[in-house]
Amino acid sequence: MLTCKEFDDFMIDYLEGNLSIWQKYMCWMHVKFCRECAYYIQQYQKVIQLEQKAFDSPGDPVPDTVPEELIKAAMAHYKKA
Numbered sequence: 001m002l003t004c005k006e007f008d009d010f011m012i013d014y015l016e017g018n019l020s021i022w023q024k025y026m027c028w029m030h031v032k033f034c035r036e037c038a039y040y041i042q043q044y045q046k047v048i049q050l051e052q053k054a055f056d057s058p059g060d061p062v063p064d065t066v067p068e069e070l071i072k073a074a075m076a077h078y079k080k081a
């Protein structure tokens with residue numbers, strides 16, 4: 001079983017589908033049993049979906065329901081990547 005730290009390292013690749021089947025399975029297991037990481041990945045997926053939407057239709061305002069710090073965190077990540 002992965003630790004939260006290990007999961008965190010894998011998470012981006014997990015979301016982007018860059019993991020081996022075994023690694024994917026390990027992440028999936030962790031999300032199943034770890035509420036915090038399950039919540040975290042959910043939030044992250046929301047941001048990614050929003051960014052893809054924004055990309056599809058530039059000019060659309062970002063809905064108020066997304067906390068600004070979440071968007072900032074995602075932006076910071078994409079800048080690093």
Ligand SMILES: [Zn+2]
Nearest residue numbers: 003004034037
């Ligand atoms: Zn965890």
